[in-house]
Amino acid sequence: xxxxxxxxxxxxxxxxxxxxxxxxxxxxxxxxxxxxxxxxxxxxxxxxxxxxxxxxxxxxxxxxxxxxxxxxxxxxxxxxxxxxxxxxxxxxxxxxxxxxxxxxxxxxxxxxxxxxxxxxxxxxxxxxxxxxxxxxxxxxxxxxxxxxxxxxxxxxxxxxxxxxxxxxxxxxxxxxxxxxxxxxxxxxxxxxxxxxxxxxxxxxxxxxxxxxxxxxxxxxxxxxxxxxxxxxxxxxxxxxxxxxxxxxxxxxxxxxxxxxxxxxxxxxxxxxxxxxxxxxxxxxxxxxxxxxxxxxxxxxxxxxxxxxxxxxxxxxxxxxxxxxxxxxxxxxxxxxxxxxxxxxxxxxxxxxxxxxxxxxxxxxxxxxxxxxxxxxxxxxxxxxxxxxxxxxxxxxxxxxxxxxxxxxxxxxxxxxxxxxxxxxxxxxxxxxxxxxxxxxxxxxxxxxxxxxxxxxxxxxxxxxxxxxxxxxxxxxxxxxxxxxxxxxxxxxxxxxxxxxxxxxxxxxxxxxxxxxxxxxxxxxxxxxxxxxxxxxxxxxxxxxxxxxxxxxxxxxxxxxxxxxx
Amino acid sequence: xxxxxxxxxxxxxxxxxxxxxxxxxxxxxxxxxxxxxxxxxxxxxxxxxxxxxxxxxxxxxxxxxxxxxxxxxxxxxxxxxxxxxxxxxxxxxxxxxxxxxxxxxxxxxxxxxxxxxxxxxxxxxxxxxxxxxxxxxxxxxxxxxxxxxxxxxxxxxxxxxxxxxxxxxxxxxxxxxxxxxxxxxxxxxxxxxxxxxxxxxxxxxxxxxxxxxxxxxxxxxxxxxxxxxxxxxxxxxxxxxxxxxxxxxxxxxxxxxxxxxxx
Numbered sequence: 001x002x003x004x005x006x007x008x009x010x011x012x013x014x015x016x017x018x019x020x021x022x023x024x025x026x027x028x029x030x031x032x033x034x035x036x037x038x039x040x041x042x043x044x045x046x047x048x049x050x051x052x053x054x055x056x057x058x059x060x061x062x063x064x065x066x067x068x069x070x071x072x073x074x075x076x077x078x079x080x081x082x083x084x085x086x087x088x089x090x091x092x093x094x095x096x097x098x099x100x101x102x103x104x105x106x107x108x109x110x111x112x113x114x115x116x117x118x119x120x121x122x123x124x125x126x127x128x129x130x131x132x133x134x135x136x137x138x139x140x141x142x143x144x145x146x147x148x149x150x151x152x153x154x155x156x157x158x159x160x161x162x163x164x165x166x167x168x169x170x171x172x173x174x175x176x177x178x179x180x181x182x183x184x185x186x187x188x189x190x191x192x193x194x195x196x197x198x199x200x201x202x203x204x205x206x207x208x209x210x211x212x213x214x215x216x217x218x219x220x221x222x223x224x225x226x227x228x229x230x231x232x233x234x235x236x237x238x239x240x241x242x243x244x245x246x247x248x249x250x251x252x253x254x255x256x257x258x259x260x261x262x263x264x265x266x267x268x269x270x271x272x273x274x275x276x277x278x279x280x281x282x283x284x285x286x287x288x289x290x291x292x293x294x295x296x297x298x299x300x301x302x303x304x305x306x307x308x309x310x311x312x313x314x315x316x317x318x319x320x321x322x323x324x325x326x327x328x329x330x331x332x333x334x335x336x337x338x339x340x341x342x343x344x345x346x347x348x349x350x351x352x353x354x355x356x357x358x359x360x361x362x363x364x365x366x367x368x369x370x371x372x373x374x375x376x377x378x379x380x381x382x383x384x385x386x387x388x389x390x391x392x393x394x395x396x397x398x399x400x401x402x403x404x405x406x407x408x409x410x411x412x413x414x415x416x417x418x419x420x421x422x423x424x425x426x427x428x429x430x431x432x433x434x435x436x437x438x439x440x441x442x443x444x445x446x447x448x449x450x451x452x453x454x455x456x457x458x459x460x461x462x463x464x465x466x467x468x469x470x471x472x473x474x475x476x477x478x479x480x481x482x483x484x485x486x487x488x489x490x491x492x493x494x495x496x497x498x499x500x501x502x503x504x505x506x507x508x509x510x511x512x513x514x515x516x517x518x519x520x521x522x523x524x525x526x527x528x529x530x531x532x533x534x535x536x537x538x539x540x541x542x543x544x545x546x547x548x549x550x551x552x553x554x555x556x557x558x559x560x561x562x563x564x565x
Numbered sequence: 566x567x568x569x570x571x572x573x574x575x576x577x578x579x580x581x582x583x584x585x586x587x588x589x590x591x592x593x594x595x596x597x598x599x600x601x602x603x604x605x606x607x608x609x610x611x612x613x614x615x616x617x618x619x620x621x622x623x624x625x626x627x628x629x630x631x632x633x634x635x636x637x638x639x640x641x642x643x644x645x646x647x648x649x650x651x652x653x654x655x656x657x658x659x660x661x662x663x664x665x666x667x668x669x670x671x672x673x674x675x676x677x678x679x680x681x682x683x684x685x686x687x688x689x690x691x692x693x694x695x696x697x698x699x700x701x702x703x704x705x706x707x708x709x710x711x712x713x714x715x716x717x718x719x720x721x722x723x724x725x726x727x728x729x730x731x732x733x734x735x736x737x738x739x740x741x742x743x744x745x746x747x748x749x750x751x752x753x754x755x756x757x758x759x760x761x762x763x764x765x766x767x768x769x770x771x772x773x774x775x776x777x778x779x780x781x782x783x784x785x786x787x788x789x790x791x792x793x794x795x796x797x798x799x800x801x802x803x804x805x806x807x808x809x810x811x812x813x814x815x816x817x818x819x820x821x822x823x824x825x826x827x828x
Contacts, residue, residue, distance in 0.1 A: 185670040226666060233618075236671055238687045241663045299669025 048230045048237065049291040050091045050189055052122030053101040054145070055082050057164060058109040058131045075108065079118035081167035082106035086119065088177035089128075091188060095178045096221050096275065097195035098188040100293075101126065126152070128180070130164070137163040141180050143232075150235055153183035155308070157315040162322035172314050175218065179307040183300055185237035186230055186293030193284050195225075195245065195277045216313040219306040221275050223247050224297035227283040229290060242292055243283035248276050341370040341565065342505075344524050348558020352529075357397045357436075360388040363556045369409075377409040379424060393437045395449055401432040401495070403484070405461060418466045426461035430454060430484040430495055434534060438547045450547035452534040454493040459484035474505040492537040501528035505562060524560035529553070603746055605798035605806050611750050612804035615743055617655070623689065624704065624775050624821045625740040625752070626731060630659040630688035631718055635695070639668050640682065645724045653725045654803035655742070655752030659686045680705065692727065694718050701734065703775050710734065710776075729754060736777030737823035739765065739805070744818045747809045749795060757826055758805040763797035765807060765826040772819035792816065795824065 057078050086104035088094040105119035127142045127149070138156040142149040155176055160166070167173045181187045188195075224246055228239040279287070286292055296302055343366075350361035366382040387400030407426030432454040465478035482497040509521030535549040617627055629650065633641045644661035651657055664686045671685050679691055679702040691702040694717050701712040712734055718727070732738055732754065739753030751758075751765070769792040771777060792814065795807035809818075 228663070228666070233687060234684055236684045236687070237667070238685070239663050239666050239670060241660070241666060295670055299666070300671075 047291065048186070048232050048293065050100055050102045052125040053086065053089060053104040053128060054107060054114075054121070054125040055086060055104060055119075055128045055130065056107045056109050056114050057082065057117075058129060059164075060131055060133045075117055077168070078108060078164060079106060081164055081173075083118060084170065084173045085167045085177060088174050089181065092191050094181060094188070095174045096188075097191075097277075098178065098181045100181065100184065100186055100188060132163045133159050135159045139176065139180065141184070152185075153180045155179045155183075155311065157311050158319070160315065160319040160322075162319055163315075165322060166315060166318045169314070169318060171216075171218075172311075172318060175307060175311050175314060179304065179311060182296070182303045182307060185239075185295070185300055186228075187225075187295045187300075188293070190227055190279060190283060190287040190292040190294055193279055195275075195279075216310050216317065218310055219303045221247065222296040222298065222303075225277055225294045226297045227279060227287075227292050227294045229286075230293045239293075242286045243280040244297065245277040245279040245283065245294060248278040341368065342522070342562045343368040344505075344522070344560050344562030346524050346526060346558055346560025348526065348528075348556040350554050351557050352553060352555040354552065354554070355390070355397075355437075356392050357388055357390040357399055358552060358554065360386070360390065361399065361554065361556075362386045363558060365560070367562075377411065377422075377424075379405075379407045379409060379426070381405045381407075381426075381428075387433065395435075395437055397435055397437055399434045399436065401430060401434070403428050403430040403459065405459065407461065407463070409463075409465075411467075419469050420467040422465050422467070424463040424465070426459075426463065428459040428461060428482075428484070430457045430459050432457070432484075432493060432495060432534070434550075436534075436547075436550050438550060450534070450536065450550050452493045452536050452550065454484070454486040454495065457484040457486040457493070457495065459495070472507045474503075474507075476503045476505075477501070478503070494535045494537070496533040496535075497530055499528055499530040501526060507564065509561070520564045522562045522564060524562050526559070527555065527557045529555045603748075605748055605808060606745055606750075607801075608750070608799050608804045608806045609801040611743065611745070611806060612655070612801060615750065617742060617752070618687070620742075620820060622705075624773055625823070626656055626690045626703070626728075626735070628657045628659055628686070628688040629690045629692065629728070629731070630664065630682060630686045631724070631727065632682075632691060632693040633718065635679065635682075635691075635693045639665070640693070641665070642686070643718060643720050645720065645722075650724050650728065652802060653755045654728050656728060656803065658724055659688045690731065692718060692731070701731070703735070725754070725756065729756065732757075735775065737768070737771070738826040739824040741767070741772075741818050741820055741822040741824065742804075743820070748798070749807045749809060749818055751795075751805045751807050751824055753803055753805060753824070753826070755800075755803050758797060758800040758803070760797070760827075763805075763826060764810075765795040765797070765824045766791040767793040767795055767818060768823045768825065769813070769816075771823040772821040774823070777823050792822070793818070 082104075083106065086101075086106065089099050089101050089104065091099045091101060093099045103120045103122050105121045105125070106117040107114040108117050109115070125145065127145050129140045129142070131138045131140070136156050136159045138154060140151055141153040143152050144150075157163070157166075157176075167176070224244055226239075226244050227242045229242060230240075231238050283292060346363075346365045346367065348363040348365075350358055350363070353359075362385065364384050364386075366380075368380045370376065370378045382402070382404055384402035385400050387398065389396060389398045391397065405426045405428030407424045409422040409424040411420045411422035432452055434450075434452040436450050436452070438450060459482055461480055461482045463478055463480035465476050467474060467476045469475070477500075479500045480498075482495065482499070484495040484497075486493045504525040505522045506525075507520050507522045509523060511520045531551060531553050533549065533551045537548065617623075620627075631643045631645075633643060642659060642661035642664040645658055649658070667685045673685065674681055682691060683689055683702070683705075689704060692712060693700055693702075695709075698711065698715055699713040699718055701710040702708070703710065713730065738757050739751040741749050742752045743750040749767070768777065769790045790813065793812040794810045796810050798806045798808050800806070807824075
């Protein structure tokens with residue numbers, strides 16, 4: 001019997017009894033062995049998870065430049081630049097906590113062959129090809145090493161002979177990596193309950209060009225992120241939405257408060273922010289068992305136009321800076337490292353009751369502090385008192401000292417208690433010239449005097465301070481200990497100074513701009529209480545009228561002006 | 566003597582024939598009985614161990630994208646109550662929100678076609694409102710098929726009715742998803758697998774065809790002969806385990822072969 005669709009349909013239409021008879025006839029007449037080469041596949045695992053990355057530098061500038069790749073410098077520079085770029089593409093390590101890769105390896109392509117330079121290889125990597133052309137540098141990110149692999153993201157900037165070196169600039173490496181990640185179907189993977197990152201909306205390149213302009217803007221972070229499982233099939237990334245992460249905080253680090261959203265978006269003038277996105281409960285639960293990706297809720301590539309502008313802006317500045325030469329690079333690097341800071345002058349008087357001599361003391365000081373780069377925390381002080389004299393005790397008294405001190409502070413923030421607490425070791429050089437009366441007889445004539453002379457004495461100093469600040473004030477109490485010893489054939493004087501002080505900075509003066517740098521003026525106020533102990537070990541015991549030590553307690557109160565940048 | 570010899574030879578001949586008949590019958594019956602005695606896999610276990618999305622180049626509905634319209638560049642999908650499609654069929658319906666987001670994270674061509682919407686939703690069937698009725702695209706190189714001359718797709722519709730209509734338009738009730746011994750896992754609608762000992766017929770030369778009945782050109786190439794007779798053993802949702810009762814040819818059951826079920 002032949003089973004036809006037609007007779008089956010007829011049977012079905014008539015609701016005939018099941019053709020049980022078919023069992024016997026067909027069962028006897030047929031060999032009922034069904035074989036198939038297909039078997040149900042195990043659950044296909046095309047879920048997208050963090051992958052390894054291979055970065056290849058390809059120079060396309062002609063023979064001369066190809067040879068430069070082989071030079072040790074080129075390889076070394078590329079290793080450093082590539083490592084910096086890769087660091088921002090690793091999962092959780094990029095700007096805003098982005099990144100989708102696990103490990104990275106760096107290669108240089110020479111005569112069509114990729115040669116390992118740095119990093120760590122892993123199987124089945126994505127490939128980022130950095131092609132340094134004469135007129136344009138391009139970065140193309142592919143989902144595999146296959147020649148026909150999908151192009152996932154690409155970025156470009158104007159060609160420069162320094163193009164590879166650009167990535168040595170941390171901000172530039174961050175920008176380019178963010179640009180690439182923003183174009184991908186996923187910008188990062190969920191690793192914990194929230195994403196927390198500090199970020200700059202206005203960045204400076206590390207090298208200052210001759211024009212002095214080195215600041216560029218960075219787009220503000222997205223308001224909402226989507227979280228999802230993501231799989232890859234037939235060239236498409238398919239999302240299965242899990243939840244979202246709202247931007248729960250956007251704090252102006254300097255002001256210590258939530259930023260004005262509109263102000264941030266329009267001005268982008270402020271510096272450092274702290275941004276937090278908090279993942280919803282569904283995401284947090286699901287992320288425990290599987291890889292969840294996240295991206296801007298608006299979709300992929302929404303920030304690409306803004307990021308391209310920033311990259312071009314930064315590349316132009318870097319090209320100008322690096323083209324100025326290595327000496328300029330070094331010099332401008334130093335300038336760049338003193339990216340912010342202040343310099344101030346101050347004047348004060350000794351106000352505590354004391355001898356006629358001490359009442360005459362006045363104080364003049366120069367203070368400078370640098371914040372940013374490798375000189376971050378560097379402080380310089382020049383302190384000088386007036387050289388005062390008095391003869392009311394029948395003996396000419398004199399007192400005056402000066403010091404140059406340089407130190408580096410190491411600070412940290414203690415949230416909710418103090419904005420900054422720092423510890424500053426210092427080295428200095430003191431100079432002292434004093435002739436002092438310790439006691440007078442019944443007629444008011446000096447009975448014991450001491451001469452302390454230190455034309456040059458090296459000092460060690462330790463200072464501990466705390467700081468509370470806002471956008472317009474800074475209050476800083478501090479204590480310090482100084483010890484200076486004379487280096488002199490005729491004198492063996494020493495100075496020990498224990499000081500406690502309070503500095504205030506009020507940024508309430510006018511602002512002005514010189515070149516590309518904004519300057520702000522500030523008023524300074526200070527009070528310092530100090531116990532100054534002088535000693536001269538060269539004094540012999542037989543010299544009855546001479547003293548070998550003298551202590552005085554002084555309090556200076558004063559004010560000054562400062563300029564910060 | 567001659568007579569007795571002839572009788573003897575006839576008896577031997579008869580005995581031999583009987584032996585062969587009995588042997589043949591017993592072998593066939595044993596084979597048939599063996600098939601009956603074989604324990605049927607559980608539809609729930611079998612279907613849950615199967616990744617339908619992993620089957621390549623399918624020629625049957627697997628994931629359905631239901632759109633308000635095919636407006637470019639970003640059409641709006643319709644979402645139904647969670648898992649309604651999955652609970653009532655072997656099919657999945659594309660989630661509207663995920664589809665919308667897929668269009669945002671993938672790089673679409675400047676003038677996306679229905680095939681692109683299939684690609685970026687993972688669906689292989691698109692239904693959309695068109696003019697006065699509803700149209701349909703199926704497969705990798707879809708051609709537009711009239712799904713309904715009246716009515717509009719919206720989120721108030723019962724998706725199960727839409728899927729039922731889909732199978733009617735395509736001209737079959739189920740498809741072969743997997744085979745194990747003398748059992749076949751069939752994907753269908755839950756409502757089509759309610760009848761005990763339900764029988765169906767496996768259609769010959771149907772595994773490469775999207776449409777069995779209808780006005781499509783593809784219908785012409787389909788041979789309507791039945792390849793085998795099937796009987797439902799157990800079902801779970803839109804998955805049914807069918808026992809192979811009889812077969813016309815020795816050809817293997819193929820993934821995607823279409824099945825007509827008795828009503």
